[in-house]
Amino acid sequence: MSMTSDIQVSFDTDFFNIINNELVDTSSKRRTICSSTKQPLKFEVPVATKEDVDRAVDYAAKAYPSWSKLSWDKRAEYLFKFADAIEANKDGFIKLLSLEAGKPPQAAAFEMALVIGLARQIPLLRIKEDRPIDDEERTAIVRYVPLGVGVGIIPWNFPLTLGIGKLLPALLAGNTFIWKPSPFTPHGALKLAEIGAKIFPPGVFQALSGDDSLGPWLTSHPGVAKVSFTGSVETGKRIMASCAGTLKRVTLELGGNDAAVICDDVDIPSVVNSVAFLSFVHSGQICMAIKRIYVHEKIYDQFLAEMVKQVKTFKMGDRSDPEAFFGPVQNEMQYEKVKSLYAKIGAEGWKAAVGGEIKDSEGFFLPATIIDNPPDDSEIVQHEPFGPIVPVLKWSDEEDVIRRVNDTKLGLGASVWSSDVPRAQRMAEQLEAGSIWVNTHFELAPSVPFGGHKESGIGMDWGEVGLKGWCNPQAYWVKHLKPKSANL
Ligand code: NAD
Helix, strand or coil, X not given: CCCCCCCCCCCCCCCCEEECCEEECCCCEECCECCCCCCECCCCEECCCHHHHHHHHHHHHHHHHHHHHCCHHHHHHHHHHHHHHHHHCHHHHHHHHHHHHCCCHHHHHHHHHHHHHHHHHHHHCCCCCEEEEECCCEEEEEEEEECCEEEEECCCCCCCHHHHHHHHHHHHCCCEEEEECXXXXXXXXXXXXXXXXXXXXXXXXXXXXXXXXXXHHHHCCCCCCEEEEECCHHHHHHHHHHHHCCCCEEEEECCCCCEEEECCCCCHHHHHHHHHHHHHHHHHCCCCCCCEEEEECCCHXXXXXXXXXXXXXXXXXXXXXXXXXXXXXXXXXXXXXXXXXXXXXXXXXXXXXXXXXCCCCCCCCCCCEEEECCCCCCHHHHCCCCCCEEEEEEECCHHHHHHHHHXXXXXXXXXXXXXXXXXXXXXXXXXXXXXXXXXXXXXCCCCCCEECEECCEECEXXXXXXXXXXXXXXXXXXXXCCCHHHCC
């Protein structure tokens, strides 16, 4: 269902927190840094106080009873209106994403396509009730009831997609929601909430931007029932510890070190095409990007040579370059972290098949780099770089490569590529990860959940599983006084 919307917001203004459908200023403000120029962006963003948090949580709690009593279809109607309004403001969001996340236009448009896809399809989801017992004497229903005030804590790499993927299921299931964007990328979320304020009842959808104190205030707040977090493993552990104080529900979508296993029977050009794209899209700053490429030794040299050829065609450029495939790393902290891996190429004796040398530039630019067969215990294999640098490794024995892929604390995604699909499926089914793929990777859909195993997370976002994460399961027993057919 797609309708036009006449809701328009200005992207050429200062940015405000949205509390109870009002644009709320703060006495302290800050500017974020453009990753292409290292200069502060023009528009200031608010720095929320503890009092702002208390007010937002109170308003969210006040809005909850009437919002949760609406039918699923009625709440979905609100969400469809919201989707229409987001689409009507799409061009503004694409420019804003380019500015705040450092995404070249192609990459920003890709993110907005994901956002609009989620906004249109999540409202169609429903939870199926289960009746494990339904006989003459009694009926037991497992139903799902909303939790209350939900909080979404969002990272900077896909600042809108990852937030929308929490906000919409939370609201659809009957919760109210406070969105906390990353301090690196707060603008888009605040604009989305400004649009939301023109659609949802007050207190249903609020957004607070702040500094490093804001997240802990929200996770420890007794009025918050659930925290859904996407970000690093270390922060995920801190959030879970903080939520334990009030036994909040948590969903944690954390880091990944996804492996792709390439068998010796693949069509090399087409698989190289996909694998190179999935390793370097958005400079590798994707939780589910391919981060370790295991290639069968029989085709290793040819595969690597074709990868190098392909990677050389990827144009790096800034937010104004319509032809750029990937842009800079989003922020200085991440840039320094990834840069330290480039420094290890010489120090550790790794061989760069392409890239490796950082040129002086105005922004946080790092060249696409492939490390040729480093040792399994090297940092580039063991840790998620979250930047445009990927190791390619050799394998020869199926059982051994599966062991090597699984030999990590992380378990977000993993794939096997082979022309022999049953063989690939047999291998893939042994991989320890929240998403496993055959002949693809980073394949997602709003109706299919995604999340991590092991230290890559707890719970899943999206799909019916994601919706259930915004609910308490409830066992509902009815004892029939008369024969059931006359009663239920
Ligand atoms: P991060 O953990 O540094 O920050 C994420 C968010 O948490 C930010 O909004 C930050 O302000 C907030 N935060 C930080 N400390 C907090 C605390 N103590 N309490 C409450 N909130 C706190 O992560 P990042 O650097 O923004 O993102 C990169 C990481 O995210 C990578 O590891 C990546 O793999 C992961 N990631 C995972 C997924 C997934 O779905 N599994 C998706 C994207 C990114």
